[in-house]
Amino acid sequence: MKMHSLHGLSRFGISIPTKLLRRFDALIARQGCPNRSEALRDLIRERMVEEEWEAGKGEVVGTVTLVYDHHVRELTQKLTELQHHHHTEILSTLHIHLDEYHCLEVLAVKGKSKEVRQIADQLIGTKGVKHGKLVTTTTGRSLD
Ligand code: NI
Numbered sequence: 495m496k497m498h499s500l501h502g503l504s505r506f507g508i509s510i511p512t513k514l515l516r517r518f519d520a521l522i523a524r525q526g527c528p529n530r531s532e533a534l535r536d537l538i539r540e541r542m543v544e545e546e547w548e549a550g551k552g553e554v555v556g557t558v559t560l561v562y563d564h565h566v567r568e569l570t571q572k573l574t575e576l577q578h579h580h581h582t583e584i585l586s587t588l589h590i591h592l593d594e595y596h597c598l599e600v601l602a603v604k605g606k607s608k609e610v611r612q613i614a615d616q617l618i619g620t621k622g623v624k625h626g627k628l629v630t631t632t633t634g635r636s637l638d
Contacts, residue, residue: 518533543630543632543636543637546607547630548607550607550608553606554604554631554633555633556602556610556629556630557629557631558601559625559629560617560618560623560625561592561596561598561599561623561625562623563595563596563597563624564595565595566621569623573599576620580613583610583613584601584603584613585602604633
């Protein structure tokens with residue numbers, strides 16, 4: 495592939511079906527992305543982060559978001575026990591009392607992807623948790 499490199503930035507030309515490019519432009523315009531280059535860099539980084547999680551070698555980071563009713567019997571206790579058990583991977587927990595019943599928790603997690611996923615699955619799968627989601631992100635090291 496032909497490439498020019500200047501100040502650590504490379505430029506390259508790509509061929510893409512016109513219709514597909516038009517759709518891509520419409521999509522990034524809707525998302526408020528300033529230009530194709532930025533949109534493409536974002537896509538590449540997104541795929542790199544996915545790969546980090548799939549490869550399972552190094553450390554990954556993420557957040558686990560949980561919404562639950564703290565009146566559900568023993569639920570708070572179960573969630574706290576799980577978090578203590580995985581104290582190495584769970585770096586920090588943010589707890590917000592949403593109303594009389596509902597709690598929102600956001601946990602920052604770091605470790606091997608397999609372990610982090612297991613911890614997230616356990617937390618989200620705990621009976622009484624109304625909604626939960628793992629956001630998979632990166633330590634940033636693979637995106638330099
Ligand atoms: Ni609460």
